[in-house]
Amino acid sequence: MADLSAVRAGSLVKNFGDFRAVDGVDLDVRQGEIFGVLGPNGAGKTTTLRMLATLLPIDGGHAEIFGVDVRREPHRIRQLVGVTGQYASVDEDLTARENLRLFARLQGLASVRAKTVAGDLLERFGLQEAADRPLSQFSGGMRRRLDLASSLITRPPLIFLDEPTTGLDPRTRGQMWDTIRELVTDGSTILLTTQYLDEADQLADRVAVIDRGRKVAEDTPDALKTQVGDSTLQLRLAEGSDTALAADVVRRLLREEPVLTPESGRMNIPLPDPNRAADVLIGLREAGLGISSVSVAKPTLDEVFLALTGHGADEPQTEAAR
Amino acid sequence: MTQSTMTSNTVTPATRGAQRVDPAAAVARTTSHSSLQETWVQVLAMAWRALKKMRRKPEQFFDVLVQPLLFTAMFAFIFGGAISGSVSDYLPILIPGILAQTALTVCMATGVQLREDMDKGVFDRFKSLPIARIAPLAGPMIADLIRYGIASVLTLVTGLLIGYRPGGGVLGCVLGVALTVIAGWSLAWIFTWLGTMARSAQSVQGISMMIMFPLTFLSNAFVPAQTLPGWLEAFVKVNPVSHVVSAVRDLFNDGAVTAEVGWAVIGCAVVVAIFAPLAVRSYSRKM
Structure with missing residues (x-):
């Protein structure tokens, strides 16, 4: 069984x-791995996840989870997968403790055991103090933690996380990341969707x-980033009309194609090595081209997208029906 | 796995069940469906949830508190003289009728609340859990038994206060209330089915009204069926609500378990047999 895939889905x-x-x-x-599905809003990430979680009927193709057919045996799949949704799927009218007890009872834990498990999970997710307060007083981060805790009651071997940190502040986001990493040390497998390259990273x-319902690439985060360069030099020229000249300088020095943004005079240049930024700046000064602002940034999802698909991540996805 | 294992070492090691998650064992443990006993536990858990919600939102009880008081008194004094010659003569006909009407109103709320509930995020979780699909539907209906009970008893008490003296005695009244509760619960499956079908809570409300009014007023709940035109009388006679009302009258007024009681119970069983599977099917499809 050790060589089995956790999820195997085709077409x-x-x-x-x-x-x-x-x-x-x-x-x-x-x-045992954390597998990320990365893509912009509307790319089909959540839909894919919902199909695998038996929340949406599969229209075509096949899917197996630990060798169990998703279409034929949904009840078995539901025993193997813990799902944490994009919008916290917990009961707003119950307290955190009541939520966990309800989900535990529903999954066949005896009353006493349900209480113990609820208590343990509240402690593990730092929710003891708020345990008996109404959920309306919960912050977004607390809700997400409760939602994740609810998915772990039976310690399912596979956990789906749909955009686990969208809308969370940076600190809460970091805590969520730590929690997710802990889960795999228990032997669980995690399939998560995200819009953020740094989260996948x-x-x-x-x-x-995933882009417009298709998989456009699959690799390690490092390999993906190398496709767009380790970092990006973002430039704004003093004169918008200098753009073409500046692009020539970049091509000559780095043999990279600068990405022009819709704003006049702005360009993003993929850098194989951050140290080459200086070369570009010197090159521009020698060519007599003025700069109004400059920064070096890590590659964004948008740039990965542009590199992989030839269009930006924020372009409307509606025309994708083809 | 390079990155995650590296980082997780720096994270506080989790202090919980030492044994690792074993997928092979988990797969071996799975079952293809919930057993009857598991289903029953799930239904009870959902009923527990519904009770918690009731306790937190007492305004839900407004209809079961006010309607019995208001309608019993209002109908008795307005129609009593016209239909039966006097208020006290009308009460033995009216009280069982109001009981049925109140039970139907509670049913309607069942459908509307289910629809509202289903739009909430938590239903996503219910669907993702390995539970019988009937549990989220049947659970709240069990909790609703309390509402039927309150509404029935209140109606009866209001009747007693304005002069109703049931001939069936205490036992007849207890059986009559019990039958009303059973009938309400059974008919609620129609509205639960509507709840799973409709697009919004408002539409459930609208459709339910259109079903509820003919069911109550085109029955013998408020007037004797003989006074109606022939074609209407024909409908009134097959209307399950009529049978329930007649049965409750026999129990309240005579303490007699008549054939009507049998018909009422059969009618309720038929409604459940048809609409419970329909509701579960429509709920499962709405994934």
Whole structure:
């Protein structure tokens, strides 16, 4: 069994009317890894996850989780997968403790055991103090933690996390990352979706990039980043009309194609090595081209996207129905 | 796994169940469906949830508190003289009728609340859990038994206060209330099914009204069926609500378990047999 995949999905398809939200996605998630599905809003990440979690019927293709067929045996799948949704799927009218007890009882834990497990999880997720307060007083981060705790009651071997940190502040986000890392040390496998390259980078062992319902790349985060350069030099020229000249300088010095942004005079230049930024700046001064601002940034999802698909991540996805 | 294992060493080691998650064992433990006993536990857990919510939102009880008081008194004094010659003569006909009407109103709320509930995020979790699909539907309906009970008893008490003296005695009244509760619970499956079908809580409310009014007013709840035109009388006679009302009248007024009681129970069983599977199917499809 050790060589089995946690998730093996082939040519997954989901249609919403005429719109093909997921268009032939293959996934192979190995046991014990954190696998990231990276993509912009509307790319089909959540839909893919919901199909695998039996929350949406699969329109085409096949999927297995630990060798169990998702379409044929949904009840078994539900015993193997813990799902934490994009919008906290906990009961707003109950307290945190009541939520956990309810979910534990529903999954067949005896009353006393349900109480113990609820107590343990509240402690582990730092929610003891708020345990008996109404959920309306919970912050976004607390809700997410409760949601994740709710998915762990039966210690499922596979955990789905749908955008676990979207909308969280940086500190809470870091805590969530720590929690997620702890889960894999227990032997669980994690499939997470995210819009953030840095999140995939921080957490995932391997990443599939999804765009308009198709998988456009699958690799380690490091390999993905190398495709766009380790970092980016963001320039703003004093004169917008100098753009073409500046682009020539960049091409000559770095043999890289600068990415022009819609704003006049702005360009992003992929840097194989951050130290080469100085070369570009010197080159521009020698060519007599003035700069109004300059910064070096890590590559963003947008740049990975541009590199992989030839279009930006924030372009409207509606025309994707083809 | 380079990065995550490296970092997790620096994280405080988790202090919990030392044994690691074993996927093979987990797969071996899975079952293809919930057993009957598991389903029952799940239904009770969902009922517990519904009770907690009731306790937190007592305004939900507004309808079961006010309607019995208001309608019993209002109908008795307005229609009593016209239909039966006097208020006290009308009460033996009216009280069982109001009981049925109140039970139906509570049913309606069941459908509306289910629809509202289903739009909430927590239903995503219910769907992702290995639980019988009937549990989220049947659980709240069990909690609703309390609402039917309150509404029935209040109606009866209001009747007693304005002069109703049931001939069936205490036992007849207890059986009559019990039958009302059973009937309410059974008919609630129609509205639960509507709740799983409709797009919004408002539409459930609208459709439910259209079902509830004919069911109560086109029955013998408020007027004797013989006074109606023939075609209407025909409908009134097959209306399950009529049978429930007649049965409750027999129990309240005579303490007699008549054939009507049998018909009422059969009618309720038929409604459940048809609408419970429909509701579960429609709920499972809405994934």
